[in-house]
Amino acid sequence: MPLLQNHIAVVTGAASGIGRAIAAGYAREGAQVTLLDVDGKGAEAAAQEIRDAGGLAESFALDVTKREDCIAVAKRVADQVGRVSILVNNAGINRRNGFTADPAAVLKDWQDIMAINLNGVFNVTQAFLEPLLAAKGRIVNIGSIQSFLHVRTPNSPAYTTSKHGVLGFTRALAAELGKHGVRVNAIGPGLIETPLNAAVRANDPGLVKIFMDHTPLGRAGKPEDIVGPAIFLASDLASYVTGTIVMADGGYRAI
Known part of the structure; x- marks a missing residue:
């Protein structure tokens, strides 16, 4: 039997990567x-x-930064698809301006990244909370290796802070929702080859080398490398797993 039979899953940021x-x-x-x-x-x-x-599969356009739109889409999904039992909060952006860059750019990075990477996770989770509680559902949040530290590569403090926040949100919800039978976990990808970072990978080979020098598996990840952990965390195979983050980083944090 398929591992997710009879489940209805919502995935944000699902157009690519x-x-x-x-x-x-x-x-x-x-x-x-x-x-x-x-x-x-x-x-x-x-x-x-x-x-x-x-x-x-069905699809809906959604800007996760708009709380009222999230609520409206959750209602449309309930009416047109059914009761959601799995939510994957994946939508996110990244920029690499340092804190000492142009103040206007730094401020815009902070506002945009927090609005999508952190507030968006809150907005969507709150919008779908009722069906998830009713279904004793599963929430999978996409964190990062930067949910832990600034690692070895230059990155914006906004992105790093947002991904620390995603992990904190994951643990807080797991602690609160466990009594309702809802499991909440995260995945921490390393360098994954997606459209989001295509320009950086093409234009900054030195940055890619830094990642590869500290990745025991010796390669960048593919989006498909995140699928297995996502299936596991959403399935009954992980019935006693909550409040944790599964790292899918090629071993980056091991060395």
Whole structure:
């Protein structure tokens, strides 16, 4: 039997990269998947790929920074798809301005990154909380190796802070929602080859080398490398797992 049979899963940031891969992986494991993304056309294209492969998928355009829109989409999903039992908070952005860069740029980075990476996780989780409680559901948040430290590469303090926040939010919710049967966990990707970082990878080979020099597996990850952990955490295989983060970083934090 597929691991996610009879589940309805919502994945944010599902038009590309990690979110798209997780949505497809969930569909292969029997879940009915709803793909959400600010890029509505991209989300629908990803949903169509799932349907073409024999899976069940719907899509809706959503800007996770807009709380009222999150509430409205949650109602549409409830009315048109059904009761959500799995939520993946994947939508996120990254920029690499340091704190000592142009103050206006630093402020914009902080506002934009927090609005999507942290407030967006809050907005979507709150919007879908009622069905998740009713279903004794599962929440999977996408953190980062930077949920722990600034690692060895230059990165914006806003991004690092946001991903620390995602891990803190994960642990706080796990502690609170466990009595309701809801499990809350996170995944910590390392350097994953996605459209989000394509320009950086192409234009800064030195940065990629820093990552590879500290990655025992010796390669960057692919979005599909995050699918297995995401399936595990959403499935009954992880029935006694909550409040933790599963690192999918090629061993980066080991050395």
